[in-house]
Amino acid sequence: xxxxxxxxxxxxxxxxxxxxxxxxxxxxxxxxxxxxxxxxxxxxxxxxxxxxxxxxxxxxxxxxxxxxxxxxxxxxxxxxxxxxxxxxxxxxxxxxxxxxxxxxxxxxxxxxxxxxxxxxxxxxxxxxxxxxxxxxxxxxxxxxxxxxxxxxxxxxxxxxxxxxxxxxxxxxxxxxxxxxxxxxxxxxxxxxxxxxxxxxxxxxxxxxxxxxxxxxxxxxxxxxxxxxxxxxxxxxxxxxxxxxxxxxxxxxxxxxxxxxxxxxxxxxxxxxxxxxxxxxxxxxxxxxxxxxxxxxxxxxxxxxxxxxxxxxxxxxxxxxxxxxxxxxxxxxxxxxxxxxxxxxxxxxxxxxxxxxxxxxxxxxxxxxxxxxxxxxxxxxxxxxxxxxxxxxxxxxxxxxxxxxxxxxxxxxxxxxxxxxxxxxxxxxxxxxxxxxxxxxxxxxxxxxxxxxxxxxxxxxxxxxxxxxxxxxxxxxxxxxxxxxxxxxxxxxxxxxxxxxxxxxxxxxx
Amino acid sequence: xxxxxxxxxxxxxxxxxxxxxxxxxxxxxxxxxxxxxxxxxxxxxxxxxxxxxxxxxxxxxxxxxxxxxxxxxxxxxxxxxxxxxxxxxxxxxxxxxxxxxxxxxxxxxxxxxxxxxxxxxxxxxxxxxxxxxxxxxxxxxxxxxxxxxxxxxxxxxxxxxxxxxxxxxxxxxxxxxxxxxxxxxxxxxxxxxxxxxxxxxxxxxxxxxxxxxxxxxxxxxxxxxxxxxxxxxxxxxxxxxxxxxxxxxxxxxxxxxxxxxxxxxxxxxxxxxxxxxxxxxxxxxxxxxxxxxxxxxxxxxxxxxxxxxxxxxxxxxxxxxxxxxxxxxx
Numbered sequence: 106x107x108x109x110x111x112x113x114x115x116x117x118x119x120x121x122x123x124x125x126x127x128x129x130x131x132x133x134x135x136x137x138x139x140x141x142x143x144x145x146x147x148x149x150x151x152x153x154x155x156x157x158x159x160x161x162x163x164x165x166x167x168x169x170x171x172x173x174x175x176x177x178x179x180x181x182x183x184x185x186x187x188x189x190x191x192x193x194x195x196x197x198x199x200x201x202x203x204x205x206x207x208x209x210x211x212x213x214x215x216x217x218x219x220x221x222x223x224x225x226x227x228x229x230x231x232x233x234x235x236x237x238x239x240x241x242x243x244x245x246x247x248x249x250x251x252x253x254x255x256x257x258x259x260x261x262x263x264x265x266x267x268x269x270x271x272x273x274x275x276x277x278x279x280x281x282x283x284x285x286x287x288x289x290x291x292x293x294x295x296x297x298x299x300x301x302x303x304x305x306x307x308x309x310x311x312x313x314x315x316x317x318x319x320x321x322x323x324x325x326x327x328x329x330x331x332x333x334x335x336x337x338x339x340x341x342x343x344x345x346x347x348x349x350x351x352x353x354x355x356x357x358x359x360x361x362x363x364x365x366x367x368x369x370x371x372x373x374x375x376x377x378x379x380x381x382x383x384x385x386x387x388x389x390x391x392x393x394x395x396x397x398x399x400x401x402x403x404x405x406x407x408x409x410x411x412x413x414x415x416x417x418x419x420x421x422x423x424x425x426x427x428x429x430x431x432x433x434x435x436x437x438x439x440x441x442x443x444x445x446x447x448x449x450x451x452x453x454x455x456x457x458x459x460x461x462x463x464x465x466x467x468x469x470x471x472x473x474x475x476x477x478x479x480x481x482x483x484x485x486x487x488x489x490x491x492x493x494x495x496x497x498x499x500x501x502x503x504x505x506x507x508x509x510x511x512x513x514x515x516x517x518x519x520x521x522x523x524x525x526x527x528x529x530x531x532x533x534x535x536x537x538x539x540x541x542x543x544x545x546x547x548x549x550x551x552x553x554x555x556x557x558x559x560x561x562x563x564x565x566x567x568x569x570x571x572x573x574x575x576x577x578x579x580x581x582x583x584x585x586x587x588x589x590x591x592x593x594x595x596x597x598x599x600x601x602x603x604x605x606x607x608x609x610x611x612x613x614x
Numbered sequence: 615x616x617x618x619x620x621x622x623x624x625x626x627x628x629x630x631x632x633x634x635x636x637x638x639x640x641x642x643x644x645x646x647x648x649x650x651x652x653x654x655x656x657x658x659x660x661x662x663x664x665x666x667x668x669x670x671x672x673x674x675x676x677x678x679x680x681x682x683x684x685x686x687x688x689x690x691x692x693x694x695x696x697x698x699x700x701x702x703x704x705x706x707x708x709x710x711x712x713x714x715x716x717x718x719x720x721x722x723x724x725x726x727x728x729x730x731x732x733x734x735x736x737x738x739x740x741x742x743x744x745x746x747x748x749x750x751x752x753x754x755x756x757x758x759x760x761x762x763x764x765x766x767x768x769x770x771x772x773x774x775x776x777x778x779x780x781x782x783x784x785x786x787x788x789x790x791x792x793x794x795x796x797x798x799x800x801x802x803x804x805x806x807x808x809x810x811x812x813x814x815x816x817x818x819x820x821x822x823x824x825x826x827x828x829x830x831x832x833x834x835x836x837x838x839x840x841x842x843x844x845x846x847x848x849x850x851x852x853x854x855x856x857x858x859x860x861x862x863x864x865x866x867x868x869x870x871x872x873x874x875x876x877x878x879x880x881x882x883x884x885x886x887x888x889x890x891x892x893x894x895x896x897x898x899x900x901x902x903x904x905x906x907x908x909x910x911x912x913x914x915x916x917x918x919x920x921x922x923x924x925x926x927x928x929x930x931x932x933x934x935x936x937x938x939x940x941x942x943x944x
């Protein structure tokens with residue numbers, strides 16, 4: 106195993122070294138780094154050109170200049186990493202650090218949501234193969250897969266950001282929208298849950314009715330002007346979450362799991378108001394610390410209440426605690442909506458079409474969180490649509506293949522419940538091939554999304570790379586490439602190792 | 615009573631017949647074949663072809679009255695004259711009019727530009743598909759067949775190509791070599807997009823080369839080349855065809871994306887991605903300039919994806935179409 110990792114790492118390093126050389130020479134020959142100065146009207150133009158040539162060694166041909174750059178990188182081995190400077194003399198490592206931060210903020214959430222939603226929908230369609238729901242989702246995921254991201258981005262800006270901002274001027278959901286949402290909810294839920302026509306009818310009626318009711322309540326309470334979840338609705342959501350998580354994770358027959366997760370929800374409801382009272386004074390680390398603490402308590406409740414199968418029970422109550430913490434957090438963010446909405450920098454048009462934050466806006470953790478949300482919503486959605494499509498297709502195909510295997514038939518023949526067959530025997534095995542895809546995606550995360558970041562003027566890695574490439578700014582381009590290349594190699598290696606651990610049939614030798 | 619595909623499989627049909635039948639039954643794929651064929655026909659016959667170099671162009675005229683670079687007087691503020699809603703809905707009736715997809719503020723005809731853009735995007739898609747498939751198949755099969763040192767050398771080379779971002783390739787071709795036109799661009803892009811296919815073909819070869827029929831061919835005295843091309847490759851054709859279609863749908867999005875950020879097809883020529891880039895700021899005033907190129911990209915990519923899906927189902931004997939309970943009861 107160790108020798109496998111060692112050999113792979115050495116081979117990868119050689120490849121990376123060769124790739125940096127190719128990249129360096131290619132980029133250097135893609136244009137003229139002095140173009141902006143040549144066309145400038147500054148009086149000391151000659152001096153500026155001379156200065157840049159001196160600083161960046163532009164008089165040395167790229168074949169050899171590469172080795173100067175490489176020397177700076179190798180100096181990193183003794184702790185004196187030198188990534189060079191960009192055309193206007195800023196150090197590249199500072200540029201990269203800020204870009205990585207922005208990009209991780211954007212792409213991580215999009216990737217995580219895409220994986221989560223994609224896997225859920227993919228598995229659901231696989232279990233309802235050749236149903237109307239399956240065909241609809243298949244068509245939609247193909248459609249998303251075929252969408253050019255820059256085109257979607259402009260549509261999102263126009264219809265979501267500008268449209269929703271207009272809507273927020275007098276936020277009342279129109280009757281037509283209520284009818285459409287009701288029908289959609291009825292179709293989706295009856296499609297996912299499936300079964301006989303009678304059962305489908307009941308599910309459609311309940312889900313459609315609930316959707317219509319919620320939308321009517323939103324209109325009546327002027328929810329959009331002062332959004333919140335509130336204790337009562339929070340309690341309903343919490344109990345619903347506890348029951349759904351339990352039924353998927355251990356089955357509702359497991360009394361200990363059910364009671365533990367309900368206890369977690371109860372604890373969350375008790376702590377809700379005290380948390381709201383102190384939340385104004387909390388900074389980001391404290392908020393995340395409290396959330397982590399709550400999840401830990403949830404796990405502990407499950408562990409000590411779990412009896413013989415404490416592992417699964419702790420898992421169930423831990424997941425419930427995580428979602429419950431999420432509900433409480435979202436409610437708190439919603440309370441920051443009104444001050445944010447009315448602040449002079451936002452002035453009633455919260456959803457931004459470009460940028461990553463409102464300039465000059467100051468406020469508590471919660472207000473800034475809302476600001477980040479309104480800025481990240483559009484680019485995240487654009488990335489999400491495409492990632493979602495891929496994951497849906499993959500997890501559906503993988504799940505279908507597994508459900509056709511003999512061991513699934515055996516599990517059914519043993520008389521196991523459908524939940525156990527699907528969740529324990531099929532789902533886990535179906536997810537193994539997805540590890541490679543996930544690893545690739547997370548390796549790609551750090552590179553950002555070149556086109557998406559450009560359309561939304563989001564100053565992340567993709568934008569840094571593209572702007573530098575346009576100006577033939579070698580050092581930032583190479584810094585970007587070094588980071589993405591290294592991460593790609595590492596994640597590839599991790600994927601191979603994890604794959605070997607998950608699937609005992611595959612040996613990495 | 616109609617026979618299911620699986621019953622037919624027992625009837626002793628050739629592999630090609632089976633694949634063809636399964637593909638013809640895939641409704642989405644068949645519809646896509648016709649739609650894509652229609653788009654190709656429309657794009658290439660309407661504004662005609664333009665071959666040859668810039669100095670000595672060879673023009674084949676099409677049936678559409680306006681050229682893509684021609685500047686016409688702006689009629690009706692450039693609004694599209696195409697009306698596909700019949701009279702009883704909006705009261706104006708069906709119409710095509712002078713400029714069905716509208717005009718931009720200079721007076722370029724929208725339809726002619728979208729058709730020219732679709733030509734470019736389709737051409738780039740097919741060229742990338744062809745170049746990448748040839749390279750991918752050759753590298754993948756040689757690596758998978760000879761294994762050992764050849765394999766690891768070729769696979770490390772593949773890794774090297776994977777790590778080079780395609781945007782850089784676009785930038786280098788576009789700016790340092792100069793504007794060579796979209797055909798050359800497509801060939802260069804093809805040189806950098808074969809990696810996924812090569813890996814798949816290699817995997818297929820690694821498993822196929824251990825099979826008995828390969829031993830039989832070798833014992834019969836067949837050369838390596840003959841074994842690769844006559845014995846193993848035909849058995850791996852399913853993987854190749856399916857991943858080529860998927861590669862092509864990715865290629866059209868790649869080309870439009872590159873043109874969008876300014877590294878792909880550029881003026882005086884147009885491509886669908888370039889048109890969107892040009893008109894994205896005009897969305898509020900002239901949305902049609904933005905809608906039509908986008909719809910054509912989506913339509914082409916969607917068709918290719920569905921054809922790929924149909925081919926995958928057709929080549930993969932494991933994907934069975936399970937008859938519904940109702941059909942079995944007949």
